[in-house]
Amino acid sequence: MRKTAAIRKFLPFIAIFAALCILEPVVDANYEKTSLGRAGKSESAMYALAGEFRSVIANVLWIKVEKYHHEFIRTNTNWRANKEILPLVKVITDLDPHFVDAYLLGSWMLCMGMDRTNEGIEYLKEGVHNNPDNMAVHEIMGTIYARKLNQPGKALPYLRRAYQLSADDWDRKRMRRFIRSVQEMADAGVESQLRITTDKRGD
Numbered sequence: 658m659r660k661t662a663a664i665r666k667f668l669p670f671i672a673i674f675a676a677l678c679i680l681e682p683v684v685d686a687n688y689e690k691t692s693l694g695r696a697g698k699s700e701s702a703m704y705a706l707a708g709e710f711r712s713v714i715a716n717v718l719w720i721k722v723e724k725y726h727h728e729f730i731r732t733n734t735n736w737r738a739n740k741e742i743l744p745l746v747k748v749i750t751d752l753d754p755h756f757v758d759a760y761l762l763g764s765w766m767l768c769m770g771m772d773r774t775n776e777g778i779e780y781l782k783e784g785v786h787n788n789p790d791n792m793a794v795h796e797i798m799g800t801i802y803a804r805k806l807n808q809p810g811k812a813l814p815y816l817r818r819a820y821q822l823s824a825d826d827w828d829r830k831r832m833r834r835f836i837r838s839v840q841e842m843a844d845a846g847v848e849s850q851l852r853i854t855t856d857k858r859g860d
Contacts, residue, residue: 715753718745722759740771750784757791760784768801777801785815792822796832799839809843 722742729739746763749756760781767777778801784794799815802808816839820832 711752715749715756715759718749718752719756719759722746722749722762739766743767747780750787754783754787757784757788757793760788761793761797764797764801768805774801774805790822792819792824792828795819795822796835799835803839803842807842809839809846812839813843 722745726739726742733739743763743766746759749759750763753759760783764777764781764784767773767780769777778798781794781798781801784791785798788794795815796819799812799819802812802815813836816832816836820829820836823829823832
């Protein structure tokens with residue numbers, strides 16, 4: 658019953674999203690037939706308006722997702738059980754690939770809450786690809802690799818990139834401490850592997 662009611666709340670927005678998905682190829686085809694081609698899309702008020710509309714719908718959906726999630730937590734302390742919002746989170750990033758908060762929420766829930774780590778990593782990689790200059794997506798990717806997967810070597814490039822993108826001294830100091838800790842994890846892992854290799858040779 659709860660799941661059905663939650664889906665019903667979002668049906669109007671899903672319908673709008675579906676309409677946009679149907680409309681977009683038609684708009685693209687029309688542009689291909691003109692002398693402007695795809696490079697001239699930015700000069701069209703219609704295409705610009707469609708892009709803005711997608712962003713508006715993504716923001717409205719996000720407000721609904723947050724409200725529903727908070728309502729869910731009030732009656733169920735296990736936030737991991739709130740799986741119904743994940744399809745809506747994906748719709749948000751399909752509408753607006755620069756909606757970083759949705760990438761962060763979806764990937765964190767998948768990796769840390771539902772043990773669907775591979776799926777969460779791939780989703781967050783999409784977020785990194787679409788937002789290469791955003792500090793948060795790099796930091797969360799590094800955190801998941803270090804904390805969830807115990808792979809500090811894979812975490813470090815993302816954390817170093819997050820440090821480069823830090824906006825203020827507080828973030829830079831925090832990221833330096835984080836990188837130092839993960840580097841220690843990586844060094845300890847290398848030492849452990851060398852010890853195991855040496856022991857095997859001794860045998």
